[in-house]
Amino acid sequence: MSRTRMRPVVVGTIPNSHAIAFGICTNIVAFVMLTSMVNLLSAVLTLCATLFYVLVYTMALKRTSTQNIVIGGAAGAIPPAVGWVAVTGSLDLPAIYLFAIVFFWTPPHFWALSLLLKDDYASAKVPMLPVVAGVDVTKKSILLYTLLMLALTTMFALTGAVGSVYLVSSVVLGVLFIYYAWRLMRRPDIEGAKPLYLYSLLYLALLFWR
Template identity: 50%
Template sequence: MGVARLSPRSRTRVAEPNTSPGISPARHSSRNPLRSVRAYVSLTKPRIIELLLVTTVPTMVVADRGIPSVWLMVATVVGGTLAAGGANAINMYVDRDIDRLMERTRNRPLVTGEIAPVRALVFAIVLEALAFIWLWGFVNLLSAVLAVSATAFYVFVYTLWLKRTSSRNIIIGGAAGAVPVLVGWAAVTNSLDWAPLVLFGVIFYWTPPHFWALAIRYRDDYRAASVPMLPAVASTRTTAVRMIGYTVVLWGLSLLFSAVGEMGLVYFVSAVVLGAVFLYYAVQVLRTQATASAMRLFSYSITYITLLFAAMVVDQVVRTGV
């Protein structure tokens, strides 16, 4: 159930980076250094990294029951950025064949020929190696293992296996995006506990409605690339019902964290209000089944996760008087 067969087109790998219309073989040598740097940076998907790191530092504050040392926060963020950037670059390397078939991704550097595939892969592997060495050397071994394990899960479980074969792809594969909270907690305590595991659950259940909302907008792209993202293989109604289910669980976990994480009134009230608004937007998608409603939910989902984790920081600052 939830498995879609792939067309031969989606399984075909692109051997050369310069097969897009208008891309000449000389493009690699003709670009200027700044353009090259921008292309490599885009491989790491900076906007996704920003969202992941939004969850890391607040988790560190909660784990510390105050503000951790600036150096520890910087070291953890740098290591997390390297690990996430490497994972995203490998994802682009693997998906370069289907990226050229999707309107949203056809301008990525491996599709346009800005970067050769082998260089992108080497770049990604180097980032992962640096991430592990950096976190082990400047944070701790547990954080390093967690960060690189998340990359392995994202690449092998999501990108190489589930993304092209199952409509449950983002449900299971999205777990990789929840690991930064574990890394943040481990960076401070060098251990794990129930509190970070509940936060892991928060991100895990937040990911499907967040991503499906965007996928509703780009369902034709996924169909063109034979990627069985849920909105591409199921009706908007079915997708919306599942989004509501995940949102309800998300709301419950965010409230559970108030007790497990020993949070105060600032966080609790924020979790109640933010979760209620999230559920409202999810219900609106079901009611209207319109792309506009889905995109409003997508936009709010980013605001939600940012404000929820910001509330954790404010809660700790207010309670400890730091």
Template identity: 50%
Template sequence: MTDLTVQQRVSGATAGDFIELLKPRVMSLVVFTGWAGLMVAPGDIHPVLAAVAVLCIAVGAGASGAINMWYDRDIDAVMARTARRPIPSGRVDADDALAFGVVLACASVLVMGLAVNWVAAALLALATLFYVFVYTMWLKRRTPQNIVIGGAAGAFPPMIGWAAVTGGVDVAGILLFLLIFLWTPPHFWALALFRSGDYARAGVPMLPVVEGPETTRRQMLLYTLLLLPVAAGPWFLGIAGPVYLAGALVLGGLFVASAVRVLRATDDKPAKQMFGFSILYLFLLFALLVGERIIAGVTP
């Protein structure tokens, strides 16, 4: 592609192209877990401030995605899954994407601090900085443990939502963080198993590329087993009831069963199924938390 062609295509960038930079599909789950953390936190928050907090989480997450796309534009261009993203496809200029992400990141933290509280704002800033500098720029291209450590960035939203209500960080908020932190490796490694060729071509040292599929499958099973007691933790801390506990155990059992199928698999189909189920698992887990809290709030 010539420079002139790229300039012509970039000049026609649409609002939809910039929205795509925010990784809206990824952001939707991030926003939901952030909202869930806000809903189950003890205390009260004005509905307008709650909406502002969720919006800031959404904008901050999207800004991180935009900066990630700016930095990873070289490897995105050689991966089939990402080649059509706005920057490698020439629809958005790289510098514009970076400026877009930085402005949104700063604005989200500032508004969160001024409108809600500075503890939630500090956590939002930490999540953004961790995702950009620790995961994207440092870990992703250097270690097969990139997802394990870097996944912490995606685990912040429910703790941010919790802090937006309580003004602080406590054991329950940290537990919600740990739930997503332990969920992230089997979720992304399932994707990496059936996209390992893409990662190998891009030079990204995902675990299946560096250690092989067998090691990856064993690690996935280990993390799903570790996740079982952590997912039951909200019941032990008193922020969830028996309905949540039963649901968490059933969903956790299904997640472990998915990992066992992947471990025994001779093709990529179980990994693809586990990747899809992992998203449903996290959504349903947090939906149970919120649903139980809402029902408890309206029951006489």
């Protein structure tokens, strides 16, 4: 892909073996640090996130399924749960909600990006949803996942883990997300994909700012 062709591993500046060794070493260090300084459960979850990303997303799904970033998104959704476990020491319902919120945020975020890079993904033979199913299907899928995400962020408030400030801000931020997704779906081609992608970054930062 044009956007990744100059990365150090791709051009050979960093050999594959060195990158693998570095990844293994950093994960070992992270596991030891989390186990000794935080708790074992947070260390196990962190390791699971890495293994899921490498084995399930990168090796099994990325080049074989349009659902690559949906299922693979679980790896990126684990860190918020790790944060909860690090503080509380247990995998409670709020941690599951934190996982689910990021899990359902991931498809709209990455599908918006894949609309912008559709030709790049196609040339690299990566079966992203816009490449295989088309732009219109992708737009509808973005809106669907955005609606589900808003429902989850609202339901999270019912756990008692957050207060009224979170509830109000999550609804406002979610409605804005829906607006961007709806605008993308109603406009021709991929107009609106970039604003949606950029807003998705801001959305997650503002949602979890406290």
